[in-house]
Amino acid sequence: MSFADDLIQKAERREVLFGIVGLGYVGLPLAYELTRAGYRVLGYDISRRVVDGLMAGRSHVKDISDQQLQSMLAGDRFVATTEASRLREPDAVSICVPTPLSKFKDPDVSYIVAATNAVRAAVRPGQAVILESTTYPGTTREVMLPALKSTGLTVGQDLFLAFSPERVDPGNVTWTTRNTPKVVGGITPECTRVVTALYQPAIERIVAVSSIETAELVKLLENTFRSVNIGLVNEMAIVCDKLGVDVWEVIDAAATKPFGFMKFTPGPGVGGHCIPVDPHYLAWKMRGLNYKTRFIDLAGELNSEMPHFWVQKVAESLNNDGRAVKGSQVLVLGVAYKKDIEDLRESPALDIIRLLEAQGARVSYHDPWVGRFTEDGVERVSVPLTRQALQAADCVMVVTDHSAIDYGQVREHARMVVDTRNALRRNL
Numbered sequence: 338m339s340f341a342d343d344l345i346q347k348a349e350r351r352e353v354l355f356g357i358v359g360l361g362y363v364g365l366p367l368a369y370e371l372t373r374a375g376y377r378v379l380g381y382d383i384s385r386r387v388v389d390g391l392m393a394g395r396s397h398v399k400d401i402s403d404q405q406l407q408s409m410l411a412g413d414r415f416v417a418t419t420e421a422s423r424l425r426e427p428d429a430v431s432i433c434v435p436t437p438l439s440k441f442k443d444p445d446v447s448y449i450v451a452a453t454n455a456v457r458a459a460v461r462p463g464q465a466v467i468l469e470s471t472t473y474p475g476t477t478r479e480v481m482l483p484a485l486k487s488t489g490l491t492v493g494q495d496l497f498l499a500f501s502p503e504r505v506d507p508g509n510v511t512w513t514t515r516n517t518p519k520v521v522g523g524i525t526p527e528c529t530r531v532v533t534a535l536y537q538p539a540i541e542r543i544v545a546v547s548s549i550e551t552a553e554l555v556k557l558l559e560n561t562f563r564s565v566n567i568g569l570v571n572e573m574a575i576v577c578d579k580l581g582v583d584v585w586e587v588i589d590a591a592a593t594k595p596f597g598f599m600k601f602t603p604g605p606g607v608g609g610h611c612i613p614v615d616p617h618y619l620a621w622k623m624r625g626l627n628y629k630t631r632f633i634d635l636a637g638e639l640n641s642e643m644p645h646f647w648v649q650k651v652a653e654s655l656n657n658d659g660r661a662v663k664g665s666q667v668l669v670l671g672v673a674y675k676k677d678i679e680d681l682r683e684s685p686a687l688d689i690i691r692l693l694e695a696q697g698a699r700v701s702y703h704d705p706w707v708g709r710f711t712e713d714g715v716e717r718v719s720v721p722l723t724r725q726a727l728q729a730a731d732c733v734m735v736v737t738d739h740s741a742i743d744y745g746q747v748r749e750h751a752r753m754v755v756d757t758r759n760a761l762r763r764n765l
């Protein structure tokens with residue numbers, strides 16, 4: 338029997354051992370769904386802390402509760418390890434490692450390279466390898482394929498390589514890894530067939546595409562679409578501000594159109610591991626082909642300027658009250674990059690705090706999800722949201738509109754509020 342048919346039959350019988358490389362926001366929920374489908378999962382992570390925590394039944398990813406993790410560990414459906422040599426054991430390996438930007442905003446695929454080398458060192462005939470990390474088109478073919486080919490195995494026959502972008506939206510309880518359709522594109526049609534069959538039991542709908550580059554671009558289009566539309570609506574917020582029109586009223590009224598309009602909302606900028614990062618991957622790739630992605634670049638600029646706009650609003654509000662930013666006490670509500678999660682990566686709140694402090698403000702923060710964090714060597718601790726804390730602030734700034742924040746209390750006790758999310762009004 339061919340390796341392809343063997344893997345497909347194993348998937349049908351749920352006899353697949355799945356390897357997951359990188360057990361973070363993406364890898365752990367994927368591991369959970371694979372175990373739910375009846376597979377066994379071997380998780381590999383270079384972080385001893387992550388592996389030890391998981392093996393002790395403690396989840397570090399909010400979307401997977403300790404109970405869910407413990408149900409995976411029970412019955413030996415899941416095991417986590419730091420031993421790369423164990424990557425020889427799985428039938429399929431999904432790579433879910435970070436793809437950040439370098440200091441100069443270029444793609445940093447060093448994690449993908451390291452993960453590929455670990456897989457390559459342990460690879461055996463009959464395995465499938467799937468890249469899940471968001472990256473520029475061409476990465477799988479240009480970075481992973483040569484490494485795997487150098488083992489002497491024939492991809493599409495002895496070994497199967499595909500790209501399948503993770504679409505997880507942390508904190509979203511409606512759309513999870515299982516019910517969000519999953520795009521799969523293989524190096525060869527046989528690779529697509531095998532990987533589709535492997536994921537089918539765990540994911541409700543698989544969308545097979547004709548090439549690996551298509552699959553890579555799907556993810557970049559999705560996130561660039563968000564970045565561009567957020568950029569547009571942020572610009573609309575600035576336009577409305579200058580015209581003295583309420584942007585939220587404009588958006589809500591526009592959203593009554595039943596077709597041809599999709600509602601996006603302005604805010605303090607964009608954050609997280611995807612929207613501020615992924616479009617740069619595409620722009621970088623295209624620069625190498627002598628093409629400047631104007632739309633993408635402009636959206637990135639607009640979004641990254643929003644913290645300046647909001648800090649200016651704080652300055653104007655304080656000024657109207659006869660005060661300067663310098664020496665004023667500003668209480669920032671919410672520092673996570675979006676509501677109801679603990680993730681601080683690329684959060685615009687960090688820029689806002691930095692900008693306010695650069696102007697001499699004394700900044701404290703409250704975030705029900707982020708008890709403490711260290712940035713630029715400074716450790717900060719969330720202050721309790723009390724009447725005293727609100728009254729002591731010259732200005733309260735709503736940056737992230739967590740559901741757990743008591744806006745009634747904010748409305749009642751704050752002297753001045755700059756609300757980047759319209760949270761106070763929506764909460765009326």
Ligand SMILES: NC(=O)c1ccc[n+]([C@@H]2O[C@H](COP(=O)([O-])OP(=O)(O)OC[C@H]3O[C@@H](n4cnc5c(N)ncnc54)[C@H](O)[C@@H]3O)[C@@H](O)[C@H]2O)c1
Pocket residue numbers: 358359360361362363364381382383384387433434435436448451452455469470471472503504505506507610611
């Ligand atoms: N977080 C999201 O919302 C999201 C959504 C969709 C796609 N993505 C993409 O998925 C990828 C992973 O993101 P994430 O948020 O899960 O990252 P993460 O930082 O939460 O997790 C990555 C994990 O990989 C581990 N790791 C790093 N190098 C490794 C290596 N060489 N071998 C084994 N493990 C290694 C880290 O220790 C960490 O535990 C990124 O490309 C990201 O763009 C993320």
